[in-house]
Amino acid sequence: MTDKPILFNGPMVRTILEGRKTQTRRVIKPQLGDIARAFQFVPGKWRFLDHSRARVHQLFSPPFSTGDRLWVREAHFLTNKHAYRLSVGVDQSINPDDDYQACVYAEGFDLSRTGMRLRPSIHMPRWASRLTLIVEDVRVQRLQDISEADAKSEGCDAEQAKSLALCDGAMPGNSKRCFHWLWNSINGPEAWDANPWVAAITFRAIRANIDSPEARA
Incomplete structure (x- = not known):
């Protein structure tokens, strides 16, 4: 079991908070070793020889394993703890090492009148994370x-996601097409057609910091 950070954009954070997202997919690349023995060239294409789950995992080395704890990094800003403490609906966390400093999250908060500078998710400190994901399964596909x-x-329930502008190109009731649209919106217009190998990570979300008693239970 390892503690690792993981990045999510605002709409994906929202679906986790709402309990609608329990999987995420991350692009992975095969390790250079054993490539020659794992693939065989047949007319027009390379054919993968061994589709066993153990062999696929060995070849692609997914970034996460069952039992890992992932602390979610998301867009945010840092301010003093008194700035929004009485504001209805504003979620904030206090820095345990500096109880004057707080983190306020961009998702679900209107920044337009605050003048605050948004910090990208990659810069979120561990203490500020409000979501912990427990990895329950990892598949390579x-x-x-x-x-x-x-x-x-x-998180691509096509009926719900369409109202959130997550999958404008999806037909009602077609969650896979919704995910197709979402993947391209995040990774680029031809990302779906590239059909990369991915780690399909199933997780259980805990709405608490990774160092809290709730996440350690």
Whole structure:
């Protein structure tokens, strides 16, 4: 079991907070060792020889393992703890090493009149994370092999997501097409067609900092 950070954009943080997202997919690349023995060239394409789960994991070395604890990094800003403490609906965390400093989260907060400078998710300190994900399963697969059920677990319930402008190109009730649209919106217009190998990570979300008693239980 290892503690690791993981980045999510605002809409994905929202779906986790709402309990609609229990999977995420991250692009991975094969290790250089054993490539020659793992693939065989047949007319027009390379064919993968061994599809066993153990062999695929060995070759691609997913970034996370079952039992890992992931602390979510998201867009935010740092301010003093009194700035928004009486504001309705504003979620903030206090720095345990400096109880004058607080973190306020961009998702669900209107920054337009604050004048505060938004900090990218990559700069979020560990103490400020409000979401901990417990990894329950990791599978290696091609991106386009995602099932309709798994697409829904990615937060792409097409009926709900369309109202959130997450999948404007999806047909109602088609969660896989919604995920297709979402993947391209995050990774680029041809990202889906590239059909990369991905780590499909199933997790259980805890709405608490990774160092809190709730996340250690």
